[in-house]
Amino acid sequence: MPKLTIDGREVEVPQGTNLIEAARLAGVEVPYFCYHPYLTVVGQCRICMVEIEGQPRLAIACATAAADGMVVKSATSQRVKEAREAVMEFLLANHPLDCPVCDQAGECLLQDHAMSEQGGNFASGMLETRRTFPGLERRLLGPHVIQNQNRCIHCSRCIRFTQEISETWALTYKNRGNNAYIDTFDGRPFDDPFSACAADVCPVGALTVREFRFRKRAWKLSSTPSVCPGCSIGCNIWIDHHERIVYRFTPRENPEINATWLCDYGRFLSESLNQQDVVHPKRRLKEGWQKLPWAEVFRALALDVKAAKTLRVVASGYMSNEELYLARELFARRLQGELVVPVFMGEPRKMKNGRRQWLYSQSALPNLEGAKRLGIRTVDEEGLARFLYGAADLTVVLDPQAHPFLATPEAVQLVKVSPTVVAARVDAPLLEAATWVLPAASLAANEGTWVSSTGKVQRFAVAVAPPGEARPLWQILALLARALGFADLAVTTPSQVFQWLVESEQSFAGLDWNTLLGAEQTSYRERQHVG
Amino acid sequence: MKTQAIHAVPPEQLQKVTFDEAMEKRIAEIFERYPTKRAAMLPVLWLCQERYGWISPGVIAAVAERLEESPAFVEGVVSFYTMFHRQPPAKYVLQLCVTLSCELCGAKTLAHHIKERLGIGFGEKTPDGTFQLLGVECLGACGGAPVIQVNEDYYENMTPEKLDQLLSELAREQ
Ligand code: SF4
Ligand code: SF4
Ligand code: FES
Ligand code: FES
Numbered sequence: 093m094p095k096l097t098i099d100g101r102e103v104e105v106p107q108g109t110n111l112i113e114a115a116r117l118a119g120v121e122v123p124y125f126c127y128h129p130y131l132t133v134v135g136q137c138r139i140c141m142v143e144i145e146g147q148p149r150l151a152i153a154c155a156t157a158a159a160d161g162m163v164v165k166s167a168t169s170q171r172v173k174e175a176r177e178a179v180m181e182f183l184l185a186n187h188p189l190d191c192p193v194c195d196q197a198g199e200c201l202l203q204d205h206a207m208s209e210q211g212g213n214f215a216s217g218m219l220e221t222r223r224t225f226p227g228l229e230r231r232l233l234g235p236h237v238i239q240n241q242n243r244c245i246h247c248s249r250c251i252r253f254t255q256e257i258s259e260t261w262a263l264t265y266k267n268r269g270n271n272a273y274i275d276t277f278d279g280r281p282f283d284d285p286f287s288a289c290a291a292d293v294c295p296v297g298a299l300t301v302r303e304f305r306f307r308k309r310a311w312k313l314s315s316t317p318s319v320c321p322g323c324s325i326g327c328n329i330w331i332d333h334h335e336r337i338v339y340r341f342t343p344r345e346n347p348e349i350n351a352t353w354l355c356d357y358g359r360f361l362s363e364s365l366n367q368q369d370v371v372h373p374k375r376r377l378k379e380g381w382q383k384l385p386w387a388e389v390f391r392a393l394a395l396d397v398k399a400a401k402t403l404r405v406v407a408s409g410y411m412s413n414e415e416l417y418l419a420r421e422l423f424a425r426r427l428q429g430e431l432v433v434p435v436f437m438g439e440p441r442k443m444k445n446g447r448r449q450w451l452y453s454q455s456a457l458p459n460l461e462g463a464k465r466l467g468i469r470t471v472d473e474e475g476l477a478r479f480l481y482g483a484a485d486l487t488v489v490l491d492p493q494a495h496p497f498l499a500t501p502e503a504v505q506l507v508k509v510s511p512t513v514v515a516a517r518v519d520a521p522l523l524e525a526a527t528w529v530l531p532a533a534s535l536a537a538n539e540g541t542w543v544s545s546t547g548k549v550q551r552f553a554v555a556v557a558p559p560g561e562a563r564p565l566w567q568i569l570a571l572l573a574r575a576l577g578f579a580d581l582a583v584t585t586p587s588q589v590f591q592w593l594v595e596s597e598q599s600f601a602g603l604d605w606n607t608l609l610g611a612e613q614t615s616y617r618e619r620q621h622v623g
Numbered sequence: 624m625k626t627q628a629i630h631a632v633p634p635e636q637l638q639k640v641t642f643d644e645a646m647e648k649r650i651a652e653i654f655e656r657y658p659t660k661r662a663a664m665l666p667v668l669w670l671c672q673e674r675y676g677w678i679s680p681g682v683i684a685a686v687a688e689r690l691e692e693s694p695a696f697v698e699g700v701v702s703f704y705t706m707f708h709r710q711p712p713a714k715y716v717l718q719l720c721v722t723l724s725c726e727l728c729g730a731k732t733l734a735h736h737i738k739e740r741l742g743i744g745f746g747e748k749t750p751d752g753t754f755q756l757l758g759v760e761c762l763g764a765c766g767g768a769p770v771i772q773v774n775e776d777y778y779e780n781m782t783p784e785k786l787d788q789l790l791s792e793l794a795r796e797q
Contacts, residue, residue: 254695261693266702277687277694278680 096162111153111164112140122166123176123205125183125295126247127154130351130446131256137247139179139205143169150175180206186223186270187296188242196297198310202245203296225273233274234282236302236356237291241273244298250274250290257353257444258286274298288360289353292343303360304340308332316555317344317609319542321410321535322358323441323453324460325349326544328610331362331536331555338365338536338556346610347446349544355441369519370531371560381529386561390575393528396511397576400485403429406476407468408494409457411565412540413549413600414589416459416466418569418581419490424468426578429488433463434476434495454545461543465599473497480506487512490565491532492520515565532565533558540566540586541608549600551608626776626793631676631711640685646674650689660690664700668707677708705759713748713755715793718772721758724765729782733769734758736783740790753794 095104096114103118110133115122125137133155140153145163150171153164166172183202191197228241246265251274254263262284266275276282284290291299315330320341327350329341341362343354373389374381384392397403405423407416416433424431438456445451454460463470471479476497480487487510492498499521507525514526523529537558541551558564563571566586573581583589593600642650649670650663657663667690671682678701680694687694701707708716717737721730734756738744741754748755764770767779771786778789 261696264695264699266699268703275695275698277683277698 094158094160094162096158096160096164098164099166099168105158109158111142111151111156111158114158115142115153115164115166120166122153123201124154125201125205125245126249128249128252128293128352130353131249131252131293134248134252137179137183137245139176139183141172141175141179142166143172181217183245185218186242187245188222188224190243194240194243194297195300195305196243196294196310200297201295223270228273232281232302233276233299234284234287236288236360237282238300238302238305239274240298240300242298243296244274244294245296246272247295249293249295250299253286253290253293254284256448257289257351258284260284263290285357286353286355288356289343292352301340303363308334308339313339314555315342316536316553318535318552318555319458319544319550320350320354320358320361321458322355322361322456323438324455324457324545325441325443325451325453326458326542326546326548326550327354327358327443328550329354329358331365333536333555336556336559338362344610348548349445349451349546350443351446353444355443357439357441364518365534365536367518368531368534368559368562370516370523370529371562373530373561374528376527386563386571389528389530390571393513393572394575396486396513396528397427397572400429400511402484403427403486403488404479404484405429405431405488406479406490406494406498407431407433407463408491409433409435409455409460409463410491410494411459411463412538412542412552412586413459413462413466413593414540414586415490415566415569416463416468417589417593418566418573418583420466420468421581422569422573422576422578423488426573426581427576430479432469432471432476432479433460434497435460435470435472436495451546458544459542461545461547462541462549465543465597477502477506483510485510489514489522489526492516492522493518498522515568517562530568531560531562532568533562537562538564538566541590541605543599549603549608550610551605553609625796626715626773628714628793628796629676629712629716629774630714631708634679634711637675637677637679637681640675640679640681642685642689646670661692664690664692664697665704668697668701672707677711679709714753715773716755716757718757718759718762719745720760720762720764720768720770720772722761722765724761725769728768730769732783733771733781733786736786740787754790 093104093106098115098118099120101118105114105117112122112124112127122140124140126134135152135155141150142153143165144151191203197203225241231239233239251263254260262276262282263274265272288301291301312334313332315332318329318331320327320329328344328346330344331338332340332342341359343352345352372383373386374383407419423429436456441453443451476495487507492514497503504521504525511527513528514522515530515532517532517534536555539554541549543549570583587605590605594603650667653663653666667686672678675682683697684694687697719730719733737756741749743749743756745756745758762770762772764777764779769781771778771781
């Protein structure tokens, strides 16, 4: 492992580490625009220049491997400072400098660098008018990406993304030199299934995400680590939110699963987390719906549950391991009911990990693997229909979105026959047939763990408080358990349940709730990567 | 010297392109000379320009398919090189060198002359589609400045008089 000195700090790095990453390990920030840790190094922008003792010329840090005994100067070198100023002068010569109306402001590498290293001191020597790209200033490049070519700094990250990661080769430079601009073949829509990642990797505001544009200034957002609910792959995300509203998902770095990528489908599920149609617990009486406070719900519901001789429960592959554990313990073990988790494939999804291997979804459910590990019986559509067939004293559906079949008229008919408890967040046909409706919180207001189809246990944290009287499902289960007299199951945080999992389930042994969120300290670093 | 006229295939006939046997044969010959299909991109594009007069999106799509590349990638290459025509060219493309030697030896006068005689400036085409004027950088024939390249041929030491004669001849030829 080479040992080197950067700006006077000594650091030992793995063989093959480039000087940008080595500097970071030493606690020194070397600026970059075209470098991205998951894309090939092209050395185009030249902002990363550093001085290496014994070498007459400055070197680009992104394309220079750390070597033993190297003495590198970045912030401490006057020559480096001047060289970077020159690069910035070129980049800013034509840049519109429209940060106040640019949606990238606050998470723009060009702005960051201009303000931090240049200290905001910049005088342009440019006498001519700026180069512009009429017609390409507010262009819908594809369904999710808006292009403002005037802001492009020609780093080619977006192009390399489509070539190396999504493999659609959909983006290219057209023309050359000063006139080069980003385009698709014949100007056709940029419909890459990972298109918004091109906007992520764009270090400036040349490519921005249509859905997020102008909805919130980047610096107002808080980011909470979470996991994409879109499929079994389990990509790591940040839920970016402000004042209880979820504004977007951005990729959270995980070399094992999604590197720094998200598919468009998963990414744009973010908006759906704001939907909460069911806000009060309620019970159906002959004269109509009756709203009840939670305390009374549990008291009355416990009586119904106790009275039921036959109890059947539909859990869900969207539920956390902790919720599944509580459901299994309560309904299957203590109450001797039947418990199933429905399975469906949904649209196949794929994702590329940090080693450039494709991962393929095994199902649409983010925690099917967890349900399997807990030994809960899984059923397909036919099995689910059979499960719901005939009367039971009580049917519990913990998530009407657990399977598309639950949204069909057949399912409604089946469920209508017996008293049914439904925990739900959004309107669903099943609610018409329910006797009890309990408002459950979204992923953004929940915490717990899921197991990815690659077998990784991943934790998601609470981003926002649940709206109205909605509660996370684990809490509903815990409080119901207490009302039924199982005080030992009345946990106050899912981490308690996780501890039971660690102690009792082989496949969770040795895991630690506290380290499962992934490294939060990488957040700044990857923010830089994704632009 | 007789300069060959370009016969550009009209856009409506180049929307969807399938290579005929003769083209396929020549493409196969080109492939043989290169280690990868991608490496054969420029010669295949040249072949297409020779055959169709210009490179339409339809031609790009056909070449991309043949080379197993994305059409965006091929279009990026086409647009990089200014010598590929991306619009149907005129029969005679006058490429007037506007770099230093030619400039000093009277390129501007020639440009004015063309403007007066044909009514076209740089980047423009005569309405009948016979002539088109382009300003190009050094043609590497500074010894014969000022130089005009017409399609594939160089005309050196040009004067307004020689230009008049050339243009009349070309107009007659077509
Ligand atoms: S659009 Fe953005 S990512 Fe693409 S080349 Fe320009 S600056 Fe780089
Ligand atoms: S591949 Fe699956 S987990 Fe990853 S972003 Fe897409 S839907 Fe979400
Ligand atoms: S040249 Fe090194 S980051 Fe661009
Ligand atoms: S300057 Fe015209 S040919 Fe060189």
